[in-house]
Amino acid sequence: MTKQLFHILVFIVPIIALLPWSPESRRIPFLGKQSLVQKPPNNLVADNYTYEIRYYEQTLDHFSFDDLPNFSQRYLINTDHWAGPSRMGPIFLYCGNEGDIEWFAANSGFVWELAPRFGAMVIFPEHRYYGESMPYGSREEAYKNASTLARLTAEQALADYAVLITDLKRNLSAQASPVILFGGSYGGMLAAWMRLKYPHIAIGALAASAPILQFEDIVPLETFYNIVSNDFRRESTSCFDTIKKSWDVITSVGRKVNGLDQLTKTFHLCGKLKSTDDLYNWLDSAYSFLAMVDYPYQSEFLMPLPAYPIKEVCKAIDNYADGTNVLDRIFKGVSVYYNYTGTVDCFDLDDDPHGMSGWDWQACTEMVMPMSSDKNSSMFPEWDFNYTSYAEECLNEFGVTPRPTWITTEFGGHDYKSVLKTFGSNIIFSNGLLDPWSGGSVLANVSDSVVALVTEKGAHHLDLRAARDDDPDWLVAQRASEVQLIKGWLDDYYTTKKAAFNM
């Protein structure tokens, strides 16, 4: 039985938002195949931005002095439009998240488009333990065991960025150049946290779809699945009802003699279904990922999707003739997600659930984001987060015990409004309300300079993507607000610098 609790935050990597389906809570870390490869498929690196690829000799442990080997941290850099050190040209730093950095660079067109307007340098450092930035020389060595993975933490990654950018600026005599941080999803969390922890290094941060509050009991544990569910309900209540009904149907079919064969056939699976849990996970993944990428235009991620894909899924589910079997409807619906091009003959549920992945390690150490689902408010079966089981599973899988209260101790979260009001500044939390991660982010202005930009119809950090002719007006307006705020931060910075210079 596979019961997956973890969610990958990246908008590119397939989202594995999998519910555990039984009262026991054995945890199987799981990431899509794509997260295990070194480079994303070429067709996913859609846009071509030019940059130089460089490597930085990085310290493996910034907070201890164990005798450890340095590692080679990859970063992408473009200085074509940079105004240079004498004019204090800004530096746009994208906080790499849990994946190959070229992938993020290709899908963060907003940063590239902004650079010439501000005379900015662009730099995309890769997150340690992802892409090519592997400690101990290779992915195989880095991911060998809990001891080699030990330093895959958010604090170490932030320190990497701090050290790298400080050294780079020193080498360019660009100490006075202001740094603006960008990031989406986990990268957005890093951007916000870096602005809070390293205000002397970065003057502001655009944290897109950053669920910094999805820890402990800060937001209701049901938020994520409620938002996924509401995304379906807003398109069609009958669609929502059909999905809600489907779980029991699957369970009851699965219990029949030859029931698993029947489900294998209904869902066109390549191999015989071993347990209904595998099917639940497969469906849950589809719904959760669809909610995240419910974008207003056709897009190509790991698989091509139509504009507003949930609408299409619901159409497929609803438009069957009356009396059609619930499971046939469901299959038709998720086919929009798994087989939009119509080229797939059968579906393979075996996504290497036991492959060690970076995000699973992070979820089993610091990034404990508890989630439940409520039968009444969501279309998913009831599930209560059980930390004891979660921790047991992490111990079994990685030989590590999570620290579930560490992130809020280190970065805050409880009572964040009063803290950020008096302390933080120059952070934009941008969110689209269709995105299930928005429930764990900051959705209202905290102060004049810690602001929330919320779009009703936006999904997972759409704003970071390249501008398109068919961008809806609200997206164009959201990006314009972001530009305006960033411009304000830079203006303030230059005014202060000029005043100091003239004194």
Added chain:
Amino acid sequence: MTKQLFHILVFIVPIIALLPWSPESRRIPFLGKQSLVQKPPNNLVADNYTYEIRYYEQTLDHFSFDDLPNFSQRYLINTDHWAGPSRMGPIFLYCGNEGDIEWFAANSGFVWELAPRFGAMVIFPEHRYYGESMPYGSREEAYKNASTLARLTAEQALADYAVLITDLKRNLSAQASPVILFGGSYGGMLAAWMRLKYPHIAIGALAASAPILQFEDIVPLETFYNIVSNDFRRESTSCFDTIKKSWDVITSVGRKVNGLDQLTKTFHLCGKLKSTDDLYNWLDSAYSFLAMVDYPYQSEFLMPLPAYPIKEVCKAIDNYADGTNVLDRIFKGVSVYYNYTGTVDCFDLDDDPHGMSGWDWQACTEMVMPMSSDKNSSMFPEWDFNYTSYAEECLNEFGVTPRPTWITTEFGGHDYKSVLKTFGSNIIFSNGLLDPWSGGSVLANVSDSVVALVTEKGAHHLDLRAARDDDPDWLVAQRASEVQLIKGWLDDYYTTKKAAFNM
């Protein structure tokens, strides 16, 4: 030849502010004997404050997930005057520095005296690797080698305090109780840094005599020794001149046949002087420590001293009859420091210079505080800080390479004014200008709430000591300002809480 570069910050531990005396810069880590013992002598724990001693099961590495044993962190706690969780009684947290915590508790009367006035709980957590708070079960094991010492860093210590206080508050249902940080010297640096890094945990910090700017090139490298020198010059220019002259005299006597014997006799040393460097270091220690503890009343630290001891030293040097030998004068002067009670028959220079000490490890890893001395502006011989030699010595001594730019990367420092103006709040930097460490601290207000309290005649965090009847007016006034500011932070906090409650 011993040429010591490091300075211990604590006002209690003997200050080893030792100059290297030759162009080569071999570094010998060195701390006074007292820093190597587990408990301070009873006579030094002068004041008796009551507290409970508790131990917290602490994580050894907060920033990695290596499979390491927890350690037992000692902390002192007093809740006698605490207003309790329902009234949001404040928590006064002293950030333990590099020594036994009972020692700091005994010498930080200000915190104890303040607690009843604010209905505050008092907590003194001990810094890891000091006192009884030893990883790996014992001092011997903890200090065995670079690998066992690896996690003796400021960031880990701050995380200890963050985890401890968060857990304590949770267990007392006192999450709403505001925390105020206190600290002196290195502990003051920790208090300031903790307010900056953990604003969600502490609402303000009194950072007494905290040289957070004594890194890299932020302040002139000659500052420390210039201040020591000025402290002597302001008492007597002839005293200053005599000391300035004495180095060459020592050198020339030392070069003579039987010169070292002659110096041994002049300075009443117990064992035969092996090198003039040992004598330089011994004298330099005395002058630097005298500058730090140039207090307005008689005090008893490791050795009893008169009020304004530099004045007494200079009197002793100056009051000899005309024509008296320079070295005899110097001996008479430093005898005020090393033998005020007149009970010492001979002086022992052997202070176990090779004993591994915690601060030496910190100085050889993160706490690289470069210092030079300028022949023209100081009474000390010329000395230029040489990082290459410094690093070599650390490698030889501890098998570790320092990270000289790490502290400013992690905590800032360059351009601190504009950073703290827009970001930090509720920090008091208190300094006495007689204190040579004041040159590396913040001496002017940065903003309305990041303020400097400077006393012309104050020395090393005198303000943290218990009030006395013979406290000078300026000291009474300084403490009153501190109380006023702390009261303001608490008032603001309660106002905000009340407003939130009434909403």
